[in-house]
Amino acid sequence: MSFLHVDLNSFYASCAVVESGGAYNFDTPLMVCGDPKRRHGIVLAATYPVKRTGVRAGMPIWEALARCPNAVLVAPDFRLYMRYSDSFMRIVRRYSPLIMRYGIDEAYLDYNGCERIFGSAKDTADRIRERVKKELGLTVSVGVGDNMLMAKMGSDYKKPDAVTEINASNWQEYIWPLPVQSLMYVGKATAGKLRSIGVHTVGELALSSAVLLKEVFGICGQTLWKNANGIDDTRILPGAEPQKGVSKSITLSHNASTLPEICSALLMQTEDVAYRLRALKMRAGVVGIHFRYPDMSGEGRQVSLATPTFVTAELYESVKTLAGVLFRGRPVRQVGVRVAKLSCEPEQMPLFPSEAHERRLRLDCATDKLRDRYGADVLKRAGTLCFEHDEIDEFSPFVRV
Ligand SMILES: [Mg+2]
CATH class of the missing domain: 1.10.150.20 (5' to 3' exonuclease, C-terminal subdomain)
Incomplete structure (x- = not known):
């Protein structure tokens, strides 16, 4: 049996380096994080020079800057990551019919039987590493293992830009x-x-x-x-969908105490989540919202949808209803939107085709195209303009279940 686990190194930070057009390189101390002027921004990713100072993803910006004062701060750009992630997956997919996309920057390959076509798993690991570097400018670490666990431990073992083979004979020595x-x-x-x-x-x-x-x-x-003991019998099933959910949350620049204000923040999050769903070509069967209060306690509600969708307006209808139920006048500090039960089946032909659905879908497709070309801010829904909430600090593109 042989499996590969391919992991993009410091993914968000590396994308920022590659996109900087030579202004930064992998030796530049660089952190991707929310706006440091606002409260509670956290580090989402960092280059290795920053990591060597002990900075980790999730650390508050002030703490990270205390450790690495000369770091360059870069704002996250999810659409950019999505594009790189898709290109990365396209490369990986060439080497096995059975792959599992795990989050935005990792993939497992079931390599059993592929040796005859592409050569040894180790050679393929090196080929993928070289191709990603040449075609995308990013580095990966790859683990080659007897099972998925060993492959994963292998990609963690040596970073960045490395291949490590872990098997039954070196498990004890390495792990x-x-x-x-x-x-x-x-x-x-x-x-x-x-x-x-x-x-x-x-x-x-x-x-x-x-x-x-x-x-x-x-x-x-x-x-x-x-x-x-290195035992793991997890398998990648053909057509199995590893993507369990997509979520997005935001800490507001001030505590929100009215429903319209909260809904406007939720609409922003819904737009982003829906965009990601469409990029993944997946529809959500469940949508949920989450509030966090100033004392850091939180609560949420979710609902199953009669028809799975990735249309922004349709998801937002449920989000708004849930917000009306959950909001009871208590000031809210952070709001989040999450979708789950994702499926990639083609849309079912509705019994009564809805003109509204068609129109909304066309609108989404048109705005996606504009945003892909001109950036996220080229268009905004009026509903998101009434209030100012511009801090992205909890950036969890994919919920890993
Ligand atoms: Mg990674």
């Missing part, structure tokens, strides 16, 4: 000395719990009692033990 957090699905909380039972490295996890792990972590304990 066991790593801290448990380097294993997939081991977050901070799980790592803390593991430390409390004396498990610090992947090797210690692999050698600990499966029974004890099950007692502490329930059914997940078994998966943890299996993964530490």
Whole structure:
């Protein structure tokens, strides 16, 4: 069995470097982040010179600047990332009929049977690495493994611009000395719990009692033990859709306390989410909204749609209804829109073709084209102009479930 995991290195920051037309290079300390003048902006991505100072994605801008004061700050440009991501996926797709797009900057390839056509998995990994560099100017790290887990651990093992083979014979040597957090699905909380039972490295996890792990972590304990031992039977299914959802949220420049103001911010988020859906050629069957309050507590609502859609106005109808239900006069600090249950089946012929639907779809297609050509700000819906909310700080193009 052989699988590849290809991961674009510091994706957003690298796109900014490539697009700068020589003004920056990969040695420039550069951070992609929200507007630092507004509150609570965070770092979304950074080049390696910045990362070496200890800056991580998700860190507040002020903290990052304290560590790396000379960093260049660049605003995010999602449409740009989407274009690069699509080109990246097109390259990857040439080397296997079974690929899984994972988020915006990663893909898995099931390479079984492809050796006869393209040569060894290692050679293909190098070819993909070279092509992405030559055609897009971006670097990738690639993992080649006996299963998807090993491939993923391989692409994490050495960055940037590298290929690492991980298989049953070097798993213990390469992976066991790593801290448990380097294993997939081991977050901070799980790592803390593991430390409390004396498990610090992947090797210690692999050698600990499966029974004890099950007692502490329930059914997940078994998966943890299996993964530490390099066991993973996940497969990419033909036609399986890895994209589970798209979401977008925004922290408002001031707390919003009226429904029209909140709806205007939600409309902006809906436009962006819908644009991404159309770029992915996927329709959403579920739409949800989320509020975060000044005390950082939050709540949300979601609804299933009778007909899956990627039309902005149709998604926004549900968003508006949900906002009316969720808003009870309490000031809101952050709003988000999320869509899920994505499907890429072609649109079903409606029983009664709706003229309104056709019109809205044509409008979306026309505005997408204009925005692709002239930038996101070339057109704005009147509903988004009444209030000023211009900080993008929580940028989660894809929800990884
Ligand atoms: Mg990446």
